[in-house]
Amino acid sequence: MGWTEVLTTAEMRGLETAAMAGGAVTGLDLMERAGAAVAGAIRLRWPKAGRVTVLCGPGNNGGDGYVVARHLAQAGWQVRVLGMDNAPGPDAAVMKRRWAALGGIEPLTAAALGKEAGDLVVDAIFGTGMTRPLDREMALVSRWMGGWTPVRTVTPPPVVAVDAVSGLCLDSGAWLGGVRGEPGGSLPRAALTVTFHAPKAGHLLELGPVLGGELVVADIGLQTTPFRDAEGQIWSERTLAVMVPPRHLRQDRGLHPLGKRAGSHKFDHGHALIVAGTAGQGGAARLSARAALRAGAGLVTLAPPADAMAEHFGPPDALMRRALDDAAALARLLGDDRLRAVCLGPGCGTGRAADLLEPLLASGRPAVLDADALTALARRPAGFEGLHKGCVLTPHMGEFRRLFPDLAARLDPPPRPPARPPSPEQEIAWTIALQTWRQALADMRGPLYSRLDAAREAAARSGAVVLLKGPDTVIAAPDGQARIHSAFDVPWLATAGAGDVLAGIIAGLLARGFPSLVAAATGAFLHAAAARRFGPGLIADDLPEQLPGVFRDLGL
Numbered sequence: 001m002g003w004t005e006v007l008t009t010a011e012m013r014g015l016e017t018a019a020m021a022g023g024a025v026t027g028l029d030l031m032e033r034a035g036a037a038v039a040g041a042i043r044l045r046w047p048k049a050g051r052v053t054v055l056c057g058p059g060n061n062g063g064d065g066y067v068v069a070r071h072l073a074q075a076g077w078q079v080r081v082l083g084m085d086n087a088p089g090p091d092a093a094v095m096k097r098r099w100a101a102l103g104g105i106e107p108l109t110a111a112a113l114g115k116e117a118g119d120l121v122v123d124a125i126f127g128t129g130m131t132r133p134l135d136r137e138m139a140l141v142s143r144w145m146g147g148w149t150p151v152r153t154v155t156p157p158p159v160v161a162v163d164a165v166s167g168l169c170l171d172s173g174a175w176l177g178g179v180r181g182e183p184g185g186s187l188p189r190a191a192l193t194v195t196f197h198a199p200k201a202g203h204l205l206e207l208g209p210v211l212g213g214e215l216v217v218a219d220i221g222l223q224t225t226p227f228r229d230a231e232g233q234i235w236s237e238r239t240l241a242v243m244v245p246p247r248h249l250r251q252d253r254g255l256h257p258l259g260k261r262a263g264s265h266k267f268d269h270g271h272a273l274i275v276a277g278t279a280g281q282g283g284a285a286r287l288s289a290r291a292a293l294r295a296g297a298g299l300v301t302l303a304p305p306a307d308a309m310a311e312h313f314g315p316p317d318a319l320m321r322r323a324l325d326d327a328a329a330l331a332r333l334l335g336d337d338r339l340r341a342v343c344l345g346p347g348c349g350t351g352r353a354a355d356l357l358e359p360l361l362a363s364g365r366p367a368v369l370d371a372d373a374l375t376a377l378a379r380r381p382a383g384f385e386g387l388h389k390g391c392v393l394t395p396h397m398g399e400f401r402r403l404f405p406d407l408a409a410r411l412d413p414p415p416r417p418p419a420r421p422p423s424p425e426q427e428i429a430w431t432i433a434l435q436t437w438r439q440a441l442a443d444m445r446g447p448l449y450s451r452l453d454a455a456r457e458a459a460a461r462s463g464a465v466v467l468l469k470g471p472d473t474v475i476a477a478p479d480g481q482a483r484i485h486s487a488f489d490v491p492w493l494a495t496a497g498a499g500d501v502l503a504g505i506i507a508g509l510l511a512r513g514f515p516s517l518v519a520a521a522t523g524a525f526l527h528a529a530a531a532r533r534f535g536p537g538l539i540a541d542d543l544p545e546q547l548p549g550v551f552r553d554l555g556l
């Protein structure tokens with residue numbers, strides 16, 4: 001379904017080192033291909049040669065920049081290069097010399113940049129080697145690219161980032177040295193980012209998609225080496241992401257995995273049980289149930305307590321209803337093997353969720369644990385005991401924090417003091433807090449802990465598939481496999497009940513027999529695709545109704 005491999009910076013370095021050690025390529029070859037690819041991408045988008053300023057850092061990212069400068073100059077561009085003095089690595093030094101035979105190199109300062117930037121700026125300052133906060137001068141350069149100078153606001157020309165906007169941590173997508181999650185007014189936003197071989201996790205997480213602009217992945221002739229998971233199975237990719245808008249995805253050969261086989265029976269597509277809660281909270285479970293039906297489960301049963309049943313006699317008529325009062329009743333119900341998956345949590349109430357969790361886990365049935373079931377799980381004396389790889393936990397960050405407080409804390413930025421001292425007496429304490437905070441930012445070291453790292457650790461610890469919700473949803477399985485689903489283009493998903501629909505879609509796919517990681521990742525994809533198809537004005541009720549159109553777009 002259009003999934004693309006995603007790498008961490010360590011995995012990328014590993015690939016490069018292995019390729020060079022195997023004699024397949026040299027570092028110079030890779031740098032030449034990388035720089036040529038960036039120049040090519042620029043010429044495709046800006047076909048008329050203009051004036052470009054190329055900013056080259058001290059390492060291999062800067063080396064790529066000198067190659068870009070050479071190729072653009074040879075294509076007729078008027079090229080100005082600003083470079084850093086630091087001793088470069090051997091490959092970058094060669095590329096710097098090759099450029100110096102064609103043109104000059106001025107020192108890289110904000111003042112020099114401000115004089116005459118031309119029509120385009122190429123940011124080749126830092127890439128995967130970005131390990132510590134920008135120093136003062138580079139921070140000024142970066143702010144200039146973001147449209148800010150100490151004396152006035154400027155309108156910089158479009159920025160093309162080599163591998164990443166310099167300052168972005170390519171593992172986490174966090175701004176190194178800035179405040180996590182707060183883009184501020186002056187962070188640079190590239191029009192285009194050209195990266196190599198595969199997207200890095202930081203292109204898809206947190207600020208990565210916001211700052212990077214259009215992302216182009218250039219082939220530089222590297223091969224992926226397979227890895228072995230905890231169970232000894234060999235995979236060629238460890239982390240995957242959906243990279244293209246789904247309407248461009250079509251599966252042309254054979255039956256799409258989301259399709260239904262001709263001649264199949266409703267029981268071939270599984271029976272999903274959606275647990276509902278006490279009177280007055282039924283909407284959430286009904287949203288999940290409707291979504292499970294639309295996701296293609298053969299049968300869906302909504303199961304509220306008997307005294308809340310009256311609330312659930314509205315459409316859809318396709319939905320079956322059955323009273324479910326307590327844990328013993330659920331245990332009896334799960335004796336029926338045709339009931340293939342359960343969704344527990346939306347609108348359930350934490351007490352009821354806690355009671356029902358026990359027979360559900362004991363049954364070993366594929367299950368989505370969402371909302372109140374996650375709160376119940378966080379309070380459970382037995383912790384994660386009994387969870388299995390058929391379970392999908394779907395926490396948003398607040399729920400994730402309750403379940404895995406230590407992992408969530410590692411994603412937190414250093415705590416920021418208030419903008420002003422709360423009272424004149426607290427001025428000294430506030431000044432100290434401000435200095436401590438600034439020092440903590442200056443001391444940040446990359447690669448920063450990422451949402452991908454956190455989801456992976458959570459899955460390994462709990463033994464379940466963990467889907468950490470957000471515009472950058474991350475899904476991880478206990479064996480280390482992961483999926484990233486960036487959906488920054490559908491902010492209308494931030495609406496009450498959207499999570500209940502996601503839980504229902506995943507439950508529907510589990511009922512259809514999809515393995516838990518695939519069900520969770522496909523569910524996230526269908527959920528965002530439904531939102532994209534509806535567009536602005538979306539409420540959660542609209543999402544299930546868009547699924548038929550999404551399936552049609554997929555060519556089903």
Ligand SMILES: NC(=O)C1=CN([C@@H]2O[C@H](COP(=O)(O)OP(=O)(O)OC[C@H]3O[C@@H](n4cnc5c(N)ncnc54)[C@H](OP(=O)(O)O)[C@@H]3O)[C@@H](O)[C@H]2O)[C@@H](O)CC1
Binds near residue numbers: 057060086128
């Ligand atoms: N891997 C591959 O397959 C390929 C990689 N390629 C390219 O190489 C890039 C990676 O190159 P890289 O490893 O040399 O790192 P890069 O990003 O240039 O920066 C490192 C330098 O910056 C320094 N430095 C760091 N932070 C700093 C700060 N805040 N302020 C000041 N200095 C700072 C750091 O110094 P250090 O921390 O070691 O003291 C070091 O000197 C990658 O993004 C891609 O463009 C392609 O050519 C094709 C194939």
Ligand SMILES: Nc1ncnc2c1ncn2[C@@H]1O[C@H](COP(=O)(O)OP(=O)(O)O)[C@@H](O)[C@H]1O
Binds near residue numbers: 473500
């Ligand atoms: N800004 C956003 N852009 C894209 N998707 C979002 C955004 N905010 C939330 N989402 C998605 O919407 C859903 C919200 O779920 P959740 O937080 O559980 O809300 P609720 O409990 O109200 O249903 C999740 O799937 C999440 O990934």
Ligand SMILES: [K+]
Binds near residue numbers: 126161164165166
């Ligand atoms: K860069």
